[in-house]
Amino acid sequence: MSITLWTWIIVGITFAVYIGIAIYARAASTGDFYVAEKSVHPIANGMATGADWMSAASFISMAGLISFMGRDGSMYLMGWTGGYVLLAMLLAPYLRKYGKFTVPQFIGDRYYSQSARVISLLCAIFVSFTYVAGQMRGVGVVFSRFLNVPINTGVVIGMCIVFFYAVLGGMKGITYTQVAQYCVLICAYMVPAIFISVQLTGNPIPMLGFGGSISAGGAEILGDPAAQGKYLLDVLDGLHKDLGFAAYTDGVRPKIDVFFIVVALMVGTAGLPHVIIRFFTVPKIRDARSSAGWALFFIAILYTTAPAVAVFARTNFIKTVHNVEYAKAPSWVKNWEKTGLIKFEDKNGDGIMQYTKDKATNELDVDRDIMVLANPEIAKLPNWVIALVAAGGLAAALSTAAGLLLVISAAVSHDLMKGVIMPNLSEKAELMWARGGAAGAVVIAGLFGIYPPGFVAQVVAFAFGLAAASFFPAIIMGVFNKRANVYGAMTGMIVGIVFTAAYIIYFKFVNPSINNPQHWWFGISPEGIGTLGMILNFVCMYVISKFTKEPPQEIQELVESLRYPVERTTGETKAAGPSAAH
Amino acid sequence: MARKEQLQAYWKENLRYIIILLSVWFGVSYLAGILLVDQLDAVRIGGFPLGFWFANQGSEVIFCLLIVVYVQLMNKLDRKYDVHED
Numbered sequence: 001m002s003i004t005l006w007t008w009i010i011v012g013i014t015f016a017v018y019i020g021i022a023i024y025a026r027a028a029s030t031g032d033f034y035v036a037e038k039s040v041h042p043i044a045n046g047m048a049t050g051a052d053w054m055s056a057a058s059f060i061s062m063a064g065l066i067s068f069m070g071r072d073g074s075m076y077l078m079g080w081t082g083g084y085v086l087l088a089m090l091l092a093p094y095l096r097k098y099g100k101f102t103v104p105q106f107i108g109d110r111y112y113s114q115s116a117r118v119i120s121l122l123c124a125i126f127v128s129f130t131y132v133a134g135q136m137r138g139v140g141v142v143f144s145r146f147l148n149v150p151i152n153t154g155v156v157i158g159m160c161i162v163f164f165y166a167v168l169g170g171m172k173g174i175t176y177t178q179v180a181q182y183c184v185l186i187c188a189y190m191v192p193a194i195f196i197s198v199q200l201t202g203n204p205i206p207m208l209g210f211g212g213s214i215s216a217g218g219a220e221i222l223g224d225p226a227a228q229g230k231y232l233l234d235v236l237d238g239l240h241k242d243l244g245f246a247a248y249t250d251g252v253r254p255k256i257d258v259f260f261i262v263v264a265l266m267v268g269t270a271g272l273p274h275v276i277i278r279f280f281t282v283p284k285i286r287d288a289r290s291s292a293g294w295a296l297f298f299i300a301i302l303y304t305t306a307p308a309v310a311v312f313a314r315t316n317f318i319k320t321v322h323n324v325e326y327a328k329a330p331s332w333v334k335n336w337e338k339t340g341l342i343k344f345e346d347k348n349g350d351g352i353m354q355y356t357k358d359k360a361t362n363e364l365d366v367d368r369d370i371m372v373l374a375n376p377e378i379a380k381l382p383n384w385v386i387a388l389v390a391a392g393g394l395a396a397a398l399s400t401a402a403g404l405l406l407v408i409s410a411a412v413s414h415d416l417m418k419g420v421i422m423p424n425l426s427e428k429a430e431l432m433w434a435r436g437g438a439a440g441a442v443v444i445a446g447l448f449g450i451y452p453p454g455f456v457a458q459v460v461a462f463a464f465g466l467a468a469a470s471f472f473p474a475i476i477m478g479v480f481n482k483r484a485n486v487y488g489a490m491t492g493m494i495v496g497i498v499f500t501a502a503y504i505i506y507f508k509f510v511n512p513s514i515n516n517p518q519h520w521w522f523g524i525s526p527e528g529i530g531t532l533g534m535i536l537n538f539v540c541m542y543v544i545s546k547f548t549k550e551p552p553q554e555i556q557e558l559v560e561s562l563r564y565p566v567e568r569t570t571g572e573t574k575a576a577g578p579s580a581a582h
Numbered sequence: 583m584a585r586k587e588q589l590q591a592y593w594k595e596n597l598r599y600i601i602i603l604l605s606v607w608f609g610v611s612y613l614a615g616i617l618l619v620d621q622l623d624a625v626r627i628g629g630f631p632l633g634f635w636f637a638n639q640g641s642e643v644i645f646c647l648l649i650v651v652y653v654q655l656m657n658k659l660d661r662k663y664d665v666h667e668d
Binding site: 071074077081084085088089090093212213231233234255258259285286290292297300303304307563564566567 | 592593604607612615616617619623628629631634637638639641643648649650652656657660664665667668
C-alpha cells in the first residue's frame with residue numbers, strides 16, 4: 001500500500017478515536033469544562049500533561065535541532081524536563097490545595113488585586129497564542145507532506161478537529177483525548193527509533209543504542225565496512241571533524257548562555273499556564289505531586305530517545321548523502337526536495353552532493369524540521385511506519401493546541417467576563433462564554449496557521465521568557481513568602497515583563513543585525529534573558545514587599561493554609577475531619 | 583498552640599527536603615551537564631563521554647527519580663504530622 005493510503009487509514013482511525021472520546025466525555029458544568037471535576041487519575045493526568053506539553057516542536061523539530069547542534073542541543077533536553085522538578089516541589093501541590101480554576105485567579109486572590117489578575121490573564125493569553133500559532137502551522141505542514149493537500153486545507157482540517165473536542169469537551173474531553181494522543185505520539189516516535197537502533201547497532205533500546213558500537217548490518221547501511229565495531233558517537237565525531245564542524249559531543253556555545261537558556265526553559269516550563277492548569281484536575285494534593293512525576297516519566301521516554309534519534313539521523317544523513325552522486329541520491333532526498341525543505345545546488349558542477357560547514361563549498365541546504373519526519377524514509381522503513389509518524393506529529397500538535405485553547409477560553413470566560421466585567425454571570429452563561437472563547441480562539445489560531453505571521457519563530461523565546469519573568473516568581477513568592485504583597489507583586493511582574501520584552505524586542509526586531517554575542521549583556525542571548533527578568537522580578541518583589549504594608553490577615557491565613565494538605569486540630573479523628581473534603 | 587508548632591515543623595521539614603533535592607537537581611543539570619561537562623567528558627562509560635551523557639540523558643533520568651523520592655518523603659511526612667488526606 002502507498003504511503004498516502006496508509007496515512008489516510010491511520011490518521012482517520014486516530015481522529016475517529018479522538019472525536020469519539022470527546023463525545024463520550026463532554027463537559028456539562030464549568031467545573032467539568034475548566035478542571036474536569038478534579039476527577040482525573042494522576043497517571044492519566046501525567047499522560048495528558050505529557051501530550052499537552054510535547055508540541056509539534058518537541059515531536060518534529062527537537063531531534064532535528066539537536067542533530068545539527070550536537071551537545072549544545074542538550075539545553076532543550078534539560079531545559080524542557082527540569083521544570084517538572086520545580087512544578088512537583090514548588091507549584092503543583094500548593095495550587096491544587098488552592099483549588100480554584102485558573103492561574104490568573106490565583107494571582108488575583110493571593111495579591112488581592114483585580115489589576116494583578118488582569119496583567120496575568122493578558123500574559124496567559126499572549127503566551128498561549130504565541131504557542132498555538134506554531135502548532136497550527138505544524139498541522140498544516142504534516143498534512144501537506146503526507147496527504148498531498150495544500151497546507152491551508154490541512155490547517156482547516158486541524159481546526160475542525162480541535163474545534164470539535166475543545167469546544168464540546170472542555171478540560172474533561174481534552175484530558176482523555178490527550179491520553180489517546182500521548183499513546184499515538186509515543187508509539188510513532190519509538191517505533192522508527194527502535195527499528196533504526198536495531199539496524200545500526202543491534203540494540204533494540206535506542207536510549208542505549210546510540211552509545212553502543214556499530215553492528216555489521218549498520219556498517220553496511222552506512223556504506224563503510226571500516227566502521228563496524230567502532231562506537232557510533234566516535235564515528236559521528238570523526239565525520240563532523242572531516243566536514244569542518246566541531247566534534248558532535250563538544251559544545252560550541254558559551255557556557256554562560258547555555259546556563260541562562262536552560263534556566264529560562266526550566267522556569268518557563270514551570271510557569272506555562274497550560275501546564276500548571278493540568279494540576280488543578282486531580283482529586284488530591286498528593287496526586288498533584290505524583291502526577292508531576294508521572295508527567296515527567298512519560299515525557300522523559302520521548303526526551304531520552306530524542307538524542308538517540310538525533311545521532312542516528314545525523315550519521316545516516318551524512319553517510320548516505322555526502323559525496324554521493326546526485327543522480328543516485330536516495331529517494332527521500334527527491335521526495336523532500338519537492339517540499340523545498342532540502343535544496344541541492346551543484347556549486348562546483350561535478351554532479352556530486354557535497355555537505356560541509358563552509359558556506360562557499362556546501363551544496364546541500366537542509367531544513368532541520370525534516371529529520372524526524374524523514375527518518376523512517378532514510379532508514380527505508382515500511383510505509384505504515386511513515387504513516388504512523390504522520391499521525392504522531394498530528395497528535396502532538398493537536399493536543400498542545402487544544403490545551404492552549406482551553407487556557408485562552410478560561411482566561412476570557414472565567415477571569416475576564418466572570419472575574420472582572422460581569423461578576424454576576426450565571427454558570428450557564430459562563431459556560432457559554434467559555435465555549436465561545438474556545439471557538440473564537442480556534443478561528444484566530446487557524447488564521448495564524450494560514451497566514452503565518454513572520455514573527456512566530458522570533459517570539460517563541462517570548463513565551464518562555466514571559467512565563468519565566470511573570471508568573472513564576474509571583475506564584476513562588478505567593479506560596480513561600482507570606483510577606484509578599486500586592487505592591488511587590490505588581491512591580492515585580494511589570495519590571496520582569498518589560499525588561500524581558502524590551503531585550504527581546506531590541507535584538508529580534510529593532511536591531512537584529514547586532515543580535516550576536518559581542519553585543520549581548522554578559523553574553524546572554526534573547527532566548528536566555530527571561531532568567532535575568534525573573535531574577536529582577538524576585539528582587540523587586542522581595543524588597544518592595546519588605547518596605548510596604550504587609551498583606552491583610554486573611555491573605556496570610558490563605559497562604560498558611562496552602563502549605564498543609566489537610567489541617568486537623570489535635571485530637572480530631574479522621575472521620576470527623578471536615579477539611580478533608582475539597 | 584502545640585498544634586501550630588507542629589505544623590510549622592512540618593513546613594520546615596518540607597523546605598529542607600526541597601532544598602536538598604533541588605541541590606541534586608542543580609548538580610546534575612547545571613554542574614554536571616553544563617559547567618563541568620568538559621572535565622567529566624574525560625571519563626567514558628561505553629561509548630558515552632560522561633558529561634555528554636549527563637547533558638543528554640542522565641539529568642532527565644535523575645529528575646524523574648528526584649520527584650519519586652519527593653513524593654515518597656512527603657507522603658510519609660503528611661502522615662507523621664497528621665495532615666494527610668483521606
